[in-house]
Amino acid sequence: MRVAVMVEGDGVSARFARAPEIRVYEVEGDEVELVESRENPAAGLPRGAGRQIVGVLAQLDVDATVAGRYGPNALQGLKAQGIKAYIAEPGTDPEEAALKAARGELPEG
Amino acid sequence: MxxxxxxxxxxxxxxxxxxxxxxxxxxxxxxxxxxxxxxxxxxxxxxxxxxxxCLIGPEVDPDRCTLCGECARVCHSGAVIVGRSWDLDPGLCHGCGLCLDACPRDALTPREIEIGxxxxxxxxxxxxxxxxxxxxxxxxxxxxxxxxxxxxxxxxxxxxxxxxxxxxxxxxxxxxxxxxxxxxxxxxxxxxxxxxxxxxxxxxxxxxxxxxxxxxxxxxxxxxxxxxxxxxxxxxxxxxxxxxxxxxxxxxxxxxxxxxxxxxx
The missing domain is CATH 3.40.50.300 (P-loop containing nucleotide triphosphate hydrolases)
Structure with missing residues (x-):
């Protein structure tokens, strides 16, 4: 399962669409592998970031995402793309968050 | 005057x-x-x-759409998102019509979006x-x-x-x-x-x-x-x-x- 964790600093970002960094993990069983880390191109958008980031995640072909909270535009867009939106405590270790998301142990937004 | x-x-x-x-x-x-x-x-x-x-926005023909994403790339307002599905948020569409022009497969047709x-x-x-x-x-x-x-x-x-x-x-x-x-x-x-x-x-x-x-x-x-x-x-x-x-x-x-x-x- 591919999970995109929205990261700020070294932990899960409180914000979804405007988190500075996106880390993509491939999770298989207990194995968590960081496959990609990139700047979030939607982070600095004056408006509409919630929609644009969904397009970015769709291109990254992820199955789920993790952030502290989601805006309504983002949630609607994620649902349409079939990407699960999981919520984790801001600051959580991204790798741990990815594993928990893949196991379905996190609450959904 | x-x-x-x-x-x-x-x-x-x-x-x-x-x-x-x-x-x-x-x-x-x-x-x-x-x-x-x-x-x-x-x-x-x-x-x-x-x-x-009404504004004129896009309507998709799912049989023609290949999810190539050209329409989403030109959509400035982020109303169209394409990934695993073609998704329009009609509330964000500004009726610019760029998506309709951009589609290489004529999968998009004009539709009315009422604003008032x-x-x-x-x-x-x-x-x-x-x-x-x-x-x-x-x-x-x-x-x-x-x-x-x-x-x-x-x-x-x-x-x-x-x-x-x-x-x-x-x-x-x-x-x-x-x-x-x-x-x-x-x-x-x-x-x-x-x-x-x-x-x-x-x-x-x-x-x-x-x-x-x-x-x-x-x-x-x-x-x-x-x-x-x-x-x-x-x-x-x-x-x-x-x-x-x-x-x-x-x-x-x-x-x-x-x-x-x-x-x-």
């Missing part, structure tokens, strides 16, 4: 003055306060027609028309509705336009489309502050204007401050018991309109 009634601050009497101006001039009038239109309540009128206002409506009234006293724009609740595209109303009335030689409060983009669009503006204010600190802002917008739009200080007898001091600060002719209107029925108020509006026409000439 196309003439706007505007003023910056809300509640200073713009619409009351617009109602008097309508009755004095007998011109087709447009209520551009599309989130809270109420000029029709100030004039004795009957509704004659109602029409929907226009109600057309006949004013009994003047026999003239009142067009009232009404944005759907929660819709963010007020500027599109204002522009629709302006485009729709472009060919009328004489037009009176009641603007919303504020000095924002809709007010700017209206000011760009008129020959002169009657600026209504009040002698209060808040109204003067908003007036300053509005006058800056008016200068950018380069519109001849005069200022009507409504309820000038509220404060001699602030009335004088307004008079000192603006560089155009001003008129003082008194507080009256029945603003819509007041001959005194109507006479001031008539004088201000005459003065405005001189300014614009």
């Amino acid at each position: 196309r003439l706007a009634v505007t003023g910056g601050k809300g509640g200073v009497g713009k619409t009351t003055i617009a109602a008097h101006a309508h009755r004095l001039l007998g011109w087709t009038t447009v209520d551009l306060d599309v989130t809270t239109p109420n000029l029709h309540l100030y004039l004795d009128c009957e509704e004659e027609a109602r029409s929907r206002v 409506e226009v109600r057309e009234y006949r004013v009994r006293e003047t026999g003239a028309r009142l067009l009232s724009g009404r944005l759907n609740v929660g819709d963010r595209r007020s500027r599109h509705l204002v522009r629709h109303l302006l485009d729709h009335t472009e060919d009328r030689p004489r037009l009176l336009l009641d603007t919303p409060a504020g000095a924002g983009k809709e007010v700017y669009d209206v000011l760009r489309a008129v020959d002169a503006a009657l600026v209504v204010t009040q002698p209060t600190p808040a109204a003067l502050r908003d007036l300053r802002r509005l006058l800056r917008v008016i200068r950018v739009a380069r519109v001849p204007h005069v200022v009507l200080i409504n309820q000038a007898d509220l404060s001699e001091r602030w009335t004088r401050r307004v008079e000192r600060e603006v560089e155009v002719p001003t008129w003082r209107a008194p507080r009256v018991d029945d603003p819509l029925g007041s001959d005194e108020l109507r006479d001031v509006v008539r004088e201000a309109l005459d003065g405005l026409r001189e300014e614009a000439a």
Whole structure:
């Protein structure tokens, strides 16, 4: 399962669409592998970031995402793309968050 | 001549003055306060027609769409997102049509996205028309509705336009489309502050204007401050018991309109 964790600093970002960094993990069983880390191109958008980031995640072909909270535009867009939106405590270790998301142990937004 | 009634601050009497101006001039009038239109309540009128206002957005044919994402790439507002599915948020679409042009497989066809409506009234006293724009609740595209109303009335030689409060983009669009503006204010600190802002917008739009200080007898001091600060002719209107029925108020509006026409000439 591919999970995109929205990261700020070294932990899960409180914000979804405007988190500075996106880390993509491939999770298989207990194995968590960081496959990609990139700047979030939607982070600095004056408006509409919630929609644009969904397009970015769709291109990254992820199955789920993790952030502290989601805006309504983002949630609607994620649902349409079939990407699960999981919520984790801001600051959580991204790798741990990815594993928990893949196991379905996190609450959904 | 196309003439706007505007003023910056809300509640200073713009619409009351617009109602008097309508009755004095007998011109087709447009209520551009599309989130809270109420000029029709100030004039004795009957509704004659109602029409929907729509933008043209995309509709997808899932059999033709290959999810290539070209439409999403050109969608500036982020209304179209393409990944595992083609997804449109109609509330974000601005009707630019770029997606329809961008599709390499003709999978997108035009569809209407409603943002509001226009109600057309006949004013009994003047026999003239009142067009009232009404944005759907929660819709963010007020500027599109204002522009629709302006485009729709472009060919009328004489037009009176009641603007919303504020000095924002809709007010700017209206000011760009008129020959002169009657600026209504009040002698209060808040109204003067908003007036300053509005006058800056008016200068950018380069519109001849005069200022009507409504309820000038509220404060001699602030009335004088307004008079000192603006560089155009001003008129003082008194507080009256029945603003819509007041001959005194109507006479001031008539004088201000005459003065405005001189300014614009």
